[in-house]
Amino acid sequence: MFRNRLNGKCQLIVMCCFVVLSSGCGEENSVAPKSHRQILAMMGAKGTEAASEQDIQQYKNIFGRMDADGDGRLTEEQYVKNSRHMNEMAMRKIFTAMDRNKDSIATEAEYVQNRIITDEAKSIYEQMDKNDDGKLTKDEFEVEEVFDEFDMNADGMLTVPEYLRVWGNWARE
Numbered sequence: 001m002f003r004n005r006l007n008g009k010c011q012l013i014v015m016c017c018f019v020v021l022s023s024g025c026g027e028e029n030s031v032a033p034k035s036h037r038q039i040l041a042m043m044g045a046k047g048t049e050a051a052s053e054q055d056i057q058q059y060k061n062i063f064g065r066m067d068a069d070g071d072g073r074l075t076e077e078q079y080v081k082n083s084r085h086m087n088e089m090a091m092r093k094i095f096t097a098m099d100r101n102k103d104s105i106a107t108e109a110e111y112v113q114n115r116i117i118t119d120e121a122k123s124i125y126e127q128m129d130k131n132d133d134g135k136l137t138k139d140e141f142e143v144e145e146v147f148d149e150f151d152m153n154a155d156g157m158l159t160v161p162e163y164l165r166v167w168g169n170w171a172r173e
């Protein structure tokens, strides 16, 4: 293969590639466009592997408590009613994102998936927020080139809801 023939030469000049970051040996990796999932992975996302068996059991228990009649289905009203920490509008937005098949019901599987995605996203957000002010600037953001796609109101700051909305969409692609 062409690539194999080039290998020896690449090894010789690999130092140069590191220093000058010129196109050449590294080109085939840097040019390929990245999917949204790949970008999240660059930020440290592990997806479903982020949650332990224990986490998942805990999410299922919480779902069970919200699903008062035990039929394995949560309506939007049931979900919103259970909010303790967030306002109603935020809860409705989360429900919409959670309800993947858009049947206006959140199943246990949909709920668990949503918790895995958002809990992981929040912990990565906290790691990036170096000065702990609850906002992310471009400098703090792990993959600077996609910051503007997250910053929906273009004020140069990423709040948690803004970040979660984009993250949630990308993680479900």
Ligand SMILES: [Ca+2]
Residues within 6 Å of the ligand: 099, 100, 101, 102, 103, 104, 105, 106, 107, 110
């Ligand atoms: Ca559903």
Ligand SMILES: [Ca+2]
Residues within 6 Å of the ligand: 129, 130, 131, 132, 133, 134, 135, 136, 137, 140
């Ligand atoms: Ca910050």
Ligand SMILES: [Ca+2]
Residues within 6 Å of the ligand: 151, 152, 153, 154, 155, 156, 157, 158, 159, 162
């Ligand atoms: Ca913003």
